[in-house]
Amino acid sequence: MTTRRFPPWLPHLRYHKQSQYPYTSHSNLHTRRLVSTRAENSPETGPSSKSRPLTEKEREFLHSAIRVNQAGELGANLIYEGQYSILKRDPRLKPLIRHMWDQEVHHLDTFNKLVAKHRIRPTALRPLWNVAGYALGVGTALLGEKAAMACTEAIETEIGGHYNDQLRTLLDMLKDDKDLLQNGELKQLIDTTREFRDDELEQCVPYSMSKLSTNNITDKSYPVLTLLLSTTQRALKATTSFSTLSEVDVRLPYGSVKEFDTQTLSKLYFTFH
Amino acid sequence: MSNTIRANLSGPSIRWLLSKPIASSPATSCCSSSIVPRIRLRRRYHSYQHPAPGPPFSRPESAILSASLLHVPSHGFTDAALSFGARDAGYLDISVNMFSRGVFDLVRYHLSTERLRLGDKVDFRKPEPELPEGLRNLSIPAKIRVLCMERLRANAPIIHRWQEILLKLTDVVSMDLLMKALAVMSLAENIPASVSELARLSDEIWFLAGDGCHDTTWYTKRATLSAVYASTELFMTQDNSNDFEATWEFLDRRLNEVEAAGSAVSNVSSYLDFTVHALANVLRSKSLPFF
Numbered sequence: 221m222t223t224r225r226f227p228p229w230l231p232h233l234r235y236h237k238q239s240q241y242p243y244t245s246h247s248n249l250h251t252r253r254l255v256s257t258r259a260e261n262s263p264e265t266g267p268s269s270k271s272r273p274l275t276e277k278e279r280e281f282l283h284s285a286i287r288v289n290q291a292g293e294l295g296a297n298l299i300y301e302g303q304y305s306i307l308k309r310d311p312r313l314k315p316l317i318r319h320m321w322d323q324e325v326h327h328l329d330t331f332n333k334l335v336a337k338h339r340i341r342p343t344a345l346r347p348l349w350n351v352a353g354y355a356l357g358v359g360t361a362l363l364g365e366k367a368a369m370a371c372t373e374a375i376e377t378e379i380g381g382h383y384n385d386q387l388r389t390l391l392d393m394l395k396d397d398k399d400l401l402q403n404g405e406l407k408q409l410i411d412t413t414r415e416f417r418d419d420e421l422e423q424c425v426p427y428s429m430s431k432l433s434t435n436n437i438t439d440k441s442y443p444v445l446t447l448l449l450s451t452t453q454r455a456l457k458a459t460t461s462f463s464t465l466s467e468v469d470v471r472l473p474y475g476s477v478k479e480f481d482t483q484t485l486s487k488l489y490f491t492f493h
Numbered sequence: 494m495s496n497t498i499r500a501n502l503s504g505p506s507i508r509w510l511l512s513k514p515i516a517s518s519p520a521t522s523c524c525s526s527s528i529v530p531r532i533r534l535r536r537r538y539h540s541y542q543h544p545a546p547g548p549p550f551s552r553p554e555s556a557i558l559s560a561s562l563l564h565v566p567s568h569g570f571t572d573a574a575l576s577f578g579a580r581d582a583g584y585l586d587i588s589v590n591m592f593s594r595g596v597f598d599l600v601r602y603h604l605s606t607e608r609l610r611l612g613d614k615v616d617f618r619k620p621e622p623e624l625p626e627g628l629r630n631l632s633i634p635a636k637i638r639v640l641c642m643e644r645l646r647a648n649a650p651i652i653h654r655w656q657e658i659l660l661k662l663t664d665v666v667s668m669d670l671l672m673k674a675l676a677v678m679s680l681a682e683n684i685p686a687s688v689s690e691l692a693r694l695s696d697e698i699w700f701l702a703g704d705g706c707h708d709t710t711w712y713t714k715r716a717t718l719s720a721v722y723a724s725t726e727l728f729m730t731q732d733n734s735n736d737f738e739a740t741w742e743f744l745d746r747r748l749n750e751v752e753a754a755g756s757a758v759s760n761v762s763s764y765l766d767f768t769v770h771a772l773a774n775v776l777r778s779k780s781l782p783f784f
Contacts, residue, residue: 271544276546332705338539339696
């Protein structure tokens with residue numbers, strides 16, 4: 221019965237009625253989060269004798285990593301806000317976007333607290349993101365559901381991949397200190413990052429399970445949009461982390477520029493009109 | 494390996510050296526990038542669990558400099574104070590030469606140690622019961638005021654000598670041309686360090702006040718506090734009142750001005766916000782497709 225009410229490409233919405241939580245997701249991620257995300261609430265522990273001092277490079281990495289994460293989550297929040305302002309009239313999409321937005325709000329709160337706690341300079345481009353992020357959300361939502369989902373998926377994949385890179389560096393940083401991997405503030409940072417990465421990648425699942433799968437949307441239907449999104453994300457990453465600029469991978473995740481030939485552009489034109 | 498060697502030997506450094514003019518006039522050199530070092534304001538991740546990296550001064554350096562500071566009230570920020578300090582600390586007079594910037598290193602030592610000491614004196618991040626009697630339940634501006642006063646009090650023993658340093662940094666009118674060039678160059682060398690020390694101090698004060706801002710106000714707060722602190726410090730050098738009462742009044746006036754400016758900005762933005770929303774609602778009431 222519920223399957224009839226909801227379109228088949230949004231299978232996860234079937235669980236909407238059954239869930240006792242405000243979230244529509246059937247996963248237990250949000251319950252697990254209540255247990256694990258304590259990075260911002262943990263008491264300050266003094267320097268223990270076992271902890272080694274962090275090197276200059278490590279402190280620089282942590283500094284820019286947290287700043288980039290905060291900026292990324294801020295951008296995602298604004299995009300969802302923009303999409304929500306348009307798509308809230310659609311009863312199918314409203315709870316879905318609300319759910320993803322709620323997750324992003326939680327992520328942003330966590331990183332805001334981490335920024336204040338670890339004395340990190342927040343991004344100077346915030347006024348720019350306030351305008352650009354919201355405009356991107358509204359713009360993609362106005363293009364239609366497909367474009368909105370392409371946007372969401374591109375962002376979530378990018379942020380999730382970024383978290384993955386950070387996790388790799390963090391684990392590499394601590395590979396010689398078994399003690400620090402068990403407890404400590406860096407362990408908490410790793411837990412937070414890991415959990416948020418799972419959240420971000422979970423948000424891609426509804427789309428890849430549906431008919432509107434990844435490749436269909438991003439590579440063929442909306443090449444310009446895809447290019448725009450990936451460049452936005454790259455720009456965000458590059459401009460917020462001056463120090464790690466050399467480490468930024470400049471590979472486009474959704475195919476290369478040569479795919480944007482006249483044929484696809486004309487197809488794009490007909491899709492819009 | 495071979496890459497690094499090639500990188501070291503080839504190109505940039507040698508080319509850079511050769512491209513530099515051998516002699517340039519003092520008037521232009523004070524503005525060129527080769528003389529003026531970059532302001533280093535790189536901030537780093539602040540860890541609670543891992544010990545902080547070592548202090549900026551080595552052990553013999555801080556021994557000499559802290560002993561020299563005791564001579565500053567009588568001798569000022571001069572080479573004499575440095576030499577006396579070195580003798581007191583049990584070093585030879587010549588060891589003063591390890592301070593590449595001479596007297597300015599003494600100034601920098603004073604600035605950075607007093608900044609780091611501020612957290613030991615007053616720390617509003619502690620739970621309320623642990624704070625001293627008069628410092629509980631304060632608002633953020635009041636906390637900022639207390640911290641500024643505490644930091645300025647640390648200048649009290651040397652304040653009559655501090656003026657000389659500020660004059661040395663700002664006033665070059667009375668010197669002849671050669672001396673002027675030298676003074677400007679030393680000024681150009683020292684200003685970045687002074688500015689970044691000021692920025693670190695205002696960052697420290699906001700941090701100790703327990704302020705957890707994470708948006709654009711982070712920048713405005715630090716900029717305004719730096720301006721307020723610098724002007725108050727300048728005023729303090731001229732202050733002859735009892736226990737610097739005129740300075741505290743001056744500080745209060747500056748902080749009030751900043752607060753008034755901040756509330757004006759927020760008033761304007763809330764007015765604009767209200768107007769835009771009202772306009773949107775009017776459009777909606779006319780059943781126009783407005784989001």
